[in-house]
Amino acid sequence: MENYLEAISALNDETRVKLLAFLDHHGPLCVCDLQSSLGMIQSRLSRHLKILKDGGFLRVDRCGTWAYYSIRSPLDRFRSEALAEIRCLGIELPPLVKLSETGDCKV
Amino acid sequence: MENYLEAISALNDETRVKLLAFLDHHGPLCVCDLQSSLGMIQSRLSRHLKILKDGGFLRVDRCGTWAYYSIRSPLDRFRSEALAEIRCLGIELPPLVKLSETGDCKV
DNA sequence: CTTCAATATCAAGATATATTGATTTATTGA
DNA sequence: TCAATAAATCAATATATCTTGATATTGAAG
Numbered sequence: 037m038e039n040y041l042e043a044i045s046a047l048n049d050e051t052r053v054k055l056l057a058f059l060d061h062h063g064p065l066c067v068c069d070l071q072s073s074l075g076m077i078q079s080r081l082s083r084h085l086k087i088l089k090d091g092g093f094l095r096v097d098r099c100g101t102w103a104y105y106s107i108r109s110p111l112d113r114f115r116s117e118a119l120a121e122i123r124c125l126g127i128e129l130p131p132l133v134k135l136s137e138t139g140d141c142k143v
Numbered sequence: 144m145e146n147y148l149e150a151i152s153a154l155n156d157e158t159r160v161k162l163l164a165f166l167d168h169h170g171p172l173c174v175c176d177l178q179s180s181l182g183m184i185q186s187r188l189s190r191h192l193k194i195l196k197d198g199g200f201l202r203v204d205r206c207g208t209w210a211y212y213s214i215r216s217p218l219d220r221f222r223s224e225a226l227a228e229i230r231c232l233g234i235e236l237p238p239l240v241k242l243s244e245t246g247d248c249k250v
Numbered sequence: 251c252t253t254c255a256a257t258a259t260c261a262a263g264a265t266a267t268a269t270t271g272a273t274t275t276a277t278t279g280a
Numbered sequence: 281t282c283a284a285t286a287a288a289t290c291a292a293t294a295t296a297t298c299t300t301g302a303t304a305t306t307g308a309a310g
Contacts, residue, residue, distance in 0.1 A: 037157065037160070048151050050148060077270070101287070117228075152297095158298090
């Protein structure tokens with residue numbers, strides 16, 4: 037029940053659903069790229085990423101000072117159904133802006 | 144997206160998950176029977192039932208002053224998956240106490 | 251029409267969650 | 281060691297949600 041409610045409450049926010057959809061579509065991205073792509077301030081983004089990670093949807097791979105977030109794999113049945121449903125929502129995704137490769141990544 | 148978030152936020156509460164599980168198990172029940180079975184005060188119960196109904200999980204059939212709530216049918220794919228997941232949680236259900244048939248149903 | 255029972259809604263306070271800007275931590279490289 | 285950068289955490293405020301008790305609504309019965 038705790039595990040279930042943690043997953044549900046992670047999904048219970050428009051920002052996080054969009055974030056999941058974006059990561060699902062674009063694969064592993066570091067926080068500063070998510071920031072530039074989604075136009076969110078860093079602390080807000082970091083908080084939502086943590087909630088999605090704790091909710092079992094995301095994994096983090098650290099590489100130096102960068103943290104790459106991606107959809108956790110494998111997802112359990114419920115979370116993978118949830119993600120499938122999100123794919124069906126037809127959410128409009130903003131373009132990917134990768135500052136991490138242009139050298140402009142100063143938070 | 145609105146429809147999706149309405150479903151998710153309806154599920155985002157332990158009380159409502161238990162309520163769904165109870166109705167799923169026991170079929171159509173009036174508010175006063177849910178009250179006696181789940182030990183909830185009437186206004187609280189009524190509020191949660193409304194949220195589950197608005198979230199697309201429940202239907203109401205009125206019969207005189209009684210309101211019988213039950214799982215809506217058919218549920219869409221996502222809601223039906225959610226209900227299936229709830230069934231798998233192994234939630235302990237309290238016994239059904241039907242005051243509506245013993246004449247003790249005075250709120 | 252009046253009363254009563256079942257349910258719904260409202261108002262107030264309590265609790266939880268979200269947002270922002272500031273600060274802290276960790277890692278890299280000079 | 282020190283400075284700089286990416287990311288995480290904190291503190292304060294704003295906003296949303298939950299709970300309770302009181303009140304309103306609706307239908308049935310006298």
